[in-house]
Amino acid sequence: MRVDELKPAPGSTKRRKRVGRGTAGHGGKTAGRGTKGQRARNTVARGFEGGQMPIKQRVPKLKGFNNPFRVEYQAINLDILETAAEEYGLTEITPATLHEHGLVHKGALVKVLARGEIGRALRVSAHGFSKAAEAAITAAGGSVEVLPLPYGAGRPPAKGNQFTNR
Secondary structure, three states: OOHHHOOOOOOOOOOOOOOOOOOOOOOOOOOOOOOOOHHHHOOOOOOOOOOOOOHHHHOOOOOOOOOOOOOOEEEEEHHHHHHHHHHHOOOEEOHHHHHHOOOOOOOOEEEEEOOOOOOOOOEEEEOEEOHHHHHHHHHOOOEEEEOOOOOOOOOOOOOOOOOOOO
8 A cells, every 4th residue: 555545434424515506506695694684695703792891801800910930839937847856756848848747839939947956967858938937947957959940940930821910
């Protein structure tokens, strides 16, 4: 078999119906558009609602602005890290271990904040640290590793839909 011998299976294709070719053929006279009216005469603009105020103009235009490129972190404080290390015997804390123990959502960007105190040396890996939290962890003899953001060095992908900031 060659490429020039290829053709669709018998019965799988059908010729299109040619309308408006006289009253003898089916689809003559009104050509399947019914009788009279706006749609019978010509096309109607997309979103046209018969003169009624269209939905895209009826929806309220809200004040303000939601930044679609906002980076949202899930906050974890030092006191939570301390209790987690104590309870589960952790020495290394990563977003994956925090997720395993139900402290953060899956795939969340984790930022460590400085509420509470830490009294043990921990290796903490997260996507962000406050200066005070970083200082407290290193003062306790631990180390801090800032993980790269999943979308790279640029800004994050936009969130929302086409109506988000209208």
